[in-house]
Amino acid sequence: MPTKEKILFVVNPVAGTKNKDDFSSWVETHLGSKGLVYEIRYTERRGHAVELVNEALEQKIRYIVAVGGDGTVNEVARGMVNADAAMGVIPMGSGNGLARSLGIPLKISDAIARVSELNERTIDAGYINGEMFLCTAGVGFDAHIGKCFEFAEGRGLSTYVREGLKEFAKYKPLSYRIESDGKSVEREAFALTFANAPQYGNNAYISPNADMSDGLLDMCLVEPFTMVEALVLVTELFTKNIHRNERVRITRVKEVKVLSPESDCFHVDGEYRPLEGGEINVRVSEGALKVLV
Numbered sequence: 440m441p442t443k444e445k446i447l448f449v450v451n452p453v454a455g456t457k458n459k460d461d462f463s464s465w466v467e468t469h470l471g472s473k474g475l476v477y478e479i480r481y482t483e484r485r486g487h488a489v490e491l492v493n494e495a496l497e498q499k500i501r502y503i504v505a506v507g508g509d510g511t512v513n514e515v516a517r518g519m520v521n522a523d524a525a526m527g528v529i530p531m532g533s534g535n536g537l538a539r540s541l542g543i544p545l546k547i548s549d550a551i552a553r554v555s556e557l558n559e560r561t562i563d564a565g566y567i568n569g570e571m572f573l574c575t576a577g578v579g580f581d582a583h584i585g586k587c588f589e590f591a592e593g594r595g596l597s598t599y600v601r602e603g604l605k606e607f608a609k610y611k612p613l614s615y616r617i618e619s620d621g622k623s624v625e626r627e628a629f630a631l632t633f634a635n636a637p638q639y640g641n642n643a644y645i646s647p648n649a650d651m652s653d654g655l656l657d658m659c660l661v662e663p664f665t666m667v668e669a670l671v672l673v674t675e676l677f678t679k680n681i682h683r684n685e686r687v688r689i690t691r692v693k694e695v696k697v698l699s700p701e702s703d704c705f706h707v708d709g710e711y712r713p714l715e716g717g718e719i720n721v722r723v724s725e726g727a728l729k730v731l732v
C-alpha cells in the first residue's frame with residue numbers, strides 16, 4: 440500500500456444535515472496515524488468540486504474523496520472519469536445512494552477509516568443526454584419528484600417524502616417509445632429508470648440485482664398500477680423485492696433512445712433537469728471510474 444501518496448478531501452459544507460465540525464480531527468485520527476498525507480478543501484459553490492478535482496489531477500493527486508451527498512459525489516466523479524485516480528466517498532447527504540451501493544459505512548469515522556485502506560475497484564458510469572450518473576437516472580415519476588423537490592421549500596428526506604406523497608395520487612403515467620438493440624416498442628409507464636446501482640438512495644431498491652461493474656444498465660419500466668398495487672410496490676421497493684413484481688420489467692441495456700413528447704423533465708442521480716424535445720439518450724461507459732471501497 441502506498442503510504443506517501445496524497446489524499447484530497449473535497450468537502451461540501453452545505454450537504455446533508457450532519458455536523459462537519461469534527462471532520463478534520465477524524466481525518467487526522469485515521470490518516471495521520473498511518474502516515475498518510477492529506478489535504479481538506481471546501482467547496483464554495485455548485486460546480487466548484489469539479490474545479491477542485493481538475494486542479495488535483497493536474498498535481499497528480501491519486502486519491503480524491505467526495506465528502507457530501509450524491510450531488511457532491513456526482514461532481515467529483517465527473518472530474519475523475521477515465522483518470523488515473525480513485526474516488527473515495529464519505530457519505531454526508533440525505534440519500535447516500537452510491538455509498539450504500541458500494542457498502543461504504545454510513546458512520547463518518549468508519550468511512551474515513553475505510554478510505555485509509557486504499558482498496559480500489561472499478562465501476563461503470565451511465566450517461567443520460569450527455570450527463571454522467573452513477574446510481575440512477577430516468578424519466579417519469581422519479582424525475583417529476585426531482586422537479587418538485589428542486590422548487591420545494593426545505594431539503595432532505597422529509598421534503599422528498601412530502602413531495603412524493605403529494606404528487607403520487609395525481610401523477611399520470613406517460614407514453615414512451617423505447618429504441619434499443621435494433622428494436623422499437625411503445626409503452627405506457629409510471630416511471631422509466633436506468634439503474635447503474637441497485638438503489639436510488641435511502642435503501643429504496645429499484646433494481647436489487649443491478650451490478651455496477653457489469654458494463655450494463657438495468658432499464659426498469661414500472662407499468663401503470665392500481666392504488667392497492669401501489670402499496671405492494673412501495674413495500675417491495677424497500678425490501679429488495681420490486682424486481683419480482685409483475686408491473687416491473689427490467690432489462691439490461693448498453694444504449695437506449697427514448698422518445699416521450701409528453702415528458703418535460705428527467706433526472707440525473709435524483710437531480711432535476713428540464714427536457715425539451717422529449718428525447719433522451721442513455722448509455723453506459725464500462726469501467727469508467729475507480730472507487731475506494
Ligand SMILES: Nc1ncnc2c1ncn2[C@@H]1O[C@H](COP(=O)(O)OP(=O)(O)OP(=O)(O)O)[C@@H](O)[C@H]1O
Pocket residue numbers: 451452453454455456482483484485486487507508509510511512514531532533534535594595
Ligand atoms: N458551498 C456551497 N454552497 C452551496 N451549494 C453548494 C456548495 N458546495 C456544493 N454545493 C452544491 O450543493 C448541492 C447539494 O449537494 P449534495 O447532493 O452533496 O447534498 P444534499 O443535497 O444534502 O444530499 P443528497 O443529494 O443526498 O440529498 C450540490 O449540487 C453541490 O453542487
